[in-house]
Amino acid sequence: xxxxxxxxxxxxxxxxxxxxxxxxxxxxxxxxxxxxxxxxxxxxxxxxxxxxxxxxxxxxxxxxxxxxxxxxxxxxxxxxxxxxxxxxxxxxxxxxxxxxxxxxxxxxxxxxxxxxxxxxxxxxxxxxxxxxxxxxxxxxxxxxxxxxxxxxxxxxxxxxxxxxxxxxxxxxxxxxxxxxxxxxxxxxxxxxxxxxxxxxxxxxxxxxxxxxxxxxxxxxxxxxxxxxxxxxxxxxxxxxxxxxxxxxxxxxxxxxxxxxxxxxxxxxxxxxxxxxxxxxxxxxxxxxxxxxxxxxxxxxxxxxxxxxxxxxxxxxxxxxxxxxxxxxxxxxxxxxxxxxxxxxxxxxxxxxxxxxxxxxxxxxxxxxxxxxxxxxxxxxxxxxxxxxxxxxxxxxxxxxxxxxxxxxxxxxxxxxxxxxxxxxxxxxxxxxxxxxxxxxxxxxxxxxxxxxxxxxxxxxxxxxxxxxxxxxxxxxxxxxxxxxxxxxxxxxxxxxxxxxxxxxx
Amino acid sequence: xxxxxxxxxxxxxxxxxxxxxxxxxxxxxxxxxxxxxxxxxxxxxxxxxxxxxxxxxxxxxxxxxxxxxxxxxxxxxxxxxxxxxxxxxxxxxxxxxxxxxxxxxxxxxxxxxxxxxxxxxxxxxxxxxxxxxxxxxxxxxxxxxxxxxx
Numbered sequence: 239x240x241x242x243x244x245x246x247x248x249x250x251x252x253x254x255x256x257x258x259x260x261x262x263x264x265x266x267x268x269x270x271x272x273x274x275x276x277x278x279x280x281x282x283x284x285x286x287x288x289x290x291x292x293x294x295x296x297x298x299x300x301x302x303x304x305x306x307x308x309x310x311x312x313x314x315x316x317x318x319x320x321x322x323x324x325x326x327x328x329x330x331x332x333x334x335x336x337x338x339x340x341x342x343x344x345x346x347x348x349x350x351x352x353x354x355x356x357x358x359x360x361x362x363x364x365x366x367x368x369x370x371x372x373x374x375x376x377x378x379x380x381x382x383x384x385x386x387x388x389x390x391x392x393x394x395x396x397x398x399x400x401x402x403x404x405x406x407x408x409x410x411x412x413x414x415x416x417x418x419x420x421x422x423x424x425x426x427x428x429x430x431x432x433x434x435x436x437x438x439x440x441x442x443x444x445x446x447x448x449x450x451x452x453x454x455x456x457x458x459x460x461x462x463x464x465x466x467x468x469x470x471x472x473x474x475x476x477x478x479x480x481x482x483x484x485x486x487x488x489x490x491x492x493x494x495x496x497x498x499x500x501x502x503x504x505x506x507x508x509x510x511x512x513x514x515x516x517x518x519x520x521x522x523x524x525x526x527x528x529x530x531x532x533x534x535x536x537x538x539x540x541x542x543x544x545x546x547x548x549x550x551x552x553x554x555x556x557x558x559x560x561x562x563x564x565x566x567x568x569x570x571x572x573x574x575x576x577x578x579x580x581x582x583x584x585x586x587x588x589x590x591x592x593x594x595x596x597x598x599x600x601x602x603x604x605x606x607x608x609x610x611x612x613x614x615x616x617x618x619x620x621x622x623x624x625x626x627x628x629x630x631x632x633x634x635x636x637x638x639x640x641x642x643x644x645x646x647x648x649x650x651x652x653x654x655x656x657x658x659x660x661x662x663x664x665x666x667x668x669x670x671x672x673x674x675x676x677x678x679x680x681x682x683x684x685x686x687x688x689x690x691x692x693x694x695x696x697x698x699x700x701x702x703x704x705x706x707x708x709x710x711x712x713x714x715x716x717x718x719x720x721x722x723x724x725x726x727x728x729x730x731x732x733x734x735x736x737x738x739x740x741x742x743x
Numbered sequence: 744x745x746x747x748x749x750x751x752x753x754x755x756x757x758x759x760x761x762x763x764x765x766x767x768x769x770x771x772x773x774x775x776x777x778x779x780x781x782x783x784x785x786x787x788x789x790x791x792x793x794x795x796x797x798x799x800x801x802x803x804x805x806x807x808x809x810x811x812x813x814x815x816x817x818x819x820x821x822x823x824x825x826x827x828x829x830x831x832x833x834x835x836x837x838x839x840x841x842x843x844x845x846x847x848x849x850x851x852x853x854x855x856x857x858x859x860x861x862x863x864x865x866x867x868x869x870x871x872x873x874x875x876x877x878x879x880x881x882x883x884x885x886x887x888x889x890x891x892x893x
Binding site: 403404406407410411413414417421423424426428429431672676690694697698 | 748751752755759762765766772773775776777779780783784786787790791793794797
């Protein structure tokens, strides 16, 4: 472990990695500030540019940009009352009243410090839990990996959506798209229809750009048109500095909210919007309990409470640490953004799954350090450039959207100098727009696409080595039980509470 | 709007099933190659069928929804209906005809002395016209059949 720690530190302090992280943080912050674009869009847009990079450099670039999006989004949530990223929706509840009271500078400071602190707590949790998971993943063979990947896709498709059926359809479609091209086991091409482009299968980058970037760019135009005419407010450095101390004056709240974020992040498939709302609800409940006993600082949640900014902002940055844990250790992304990051693994020649942690613990540690440094850097950049960031909002959408679309087309074409990739971006853009409009889970489709080859290969190996009896392996049964318990934990919890209340009565 | 989703699901399922059948019957791929995608395609068909049924069930209270549900139940109960759902017919109608005729129109005009731009324009026009017609044809079982059934 110490060797991996040293390796991780050495990997991170490579000049290329440092330069890429320094470049990625402002990009992620700008993406966060712009309503309509999210961390997913940032990852989708940056994904084509990691080709040819070293694995650590490419992953650090993607992770740094993704991790700081919600930090940038908090600014828009407070100043405009619109969540810059979906994860900032809970910040608006108290951010908007604070702006009305003229305390937006203090709120921005609190949000930035809470984001940085939450990010660091998330990384501490990640580094503490990684060594605990290492012996577990070392026990994984082909049957366990197959079960984990297949059930992971199913769980992610089901959890966190209004309609689980649509999530499952999206996941099945993603898995089907992954079957195009050369099959890994026999080397025979599938579904290529005498069309050379399909021989190598569907390419990941056009799919990611089409599904996540194109619909978001359209969304950006719509959002920008909606907020047209809204003014922005300046805030003084002194107010921001005062706000920066807010999470440190409430250490218990910051720690509790961050831990909620980490836990939500660990559960695969639960959306990034859940953690801030849970943390906000927990903080509100605790404040009400303290007020009832005569304690607390007399802040009323929903009417401009600084604690109402600290809680969601701590949790939405801390959740990335938890989400990265399952992504690195099990190959199961804890959030939609992590699903795109898994795509980055494939592009950089790394195979996600339980074997990754065993073989590349140094990269895992390096990514944890990246997450921590990116969060700190984001706070510094935001304090220094908040007024400049707000000016980005003034750029008309009819300039911004085409510029991003040009980036999308260049990114798609540059990967393999293949014109059909550009066509594929627009076809998948159409599919992405449709999925967004009808509530089909795009991350589920992507995850199905990424994990399908792994599922097929490990199914083949499992059948060869154990026959159909592989489903009765203890590890397989344990994973099934664990994931089913995770899937139905709320019902189980309700049953347990009912049972305990009956036995108590 | 709901019909768009239903048509989308039909097209996706039909394309998946058609590709698997093509791989198995035309290319002659073995079970190890074709079985995994075939199982995924089967899952897609089953899940989409449940989704369509639920969508129609929700709109049962409207006159149009009730008719569509009746149609769907009739489809579910007949072998020919099942074949329609599983066949590549919706895909051929939606994509095959417009693309095929557009290419034919473009090549025909080019061979007969038209310039490249004019040929592409003719092909595009043919595609647009046939796309609209094919869309209407595709809607036939969803729109007209419930009327006949009622």
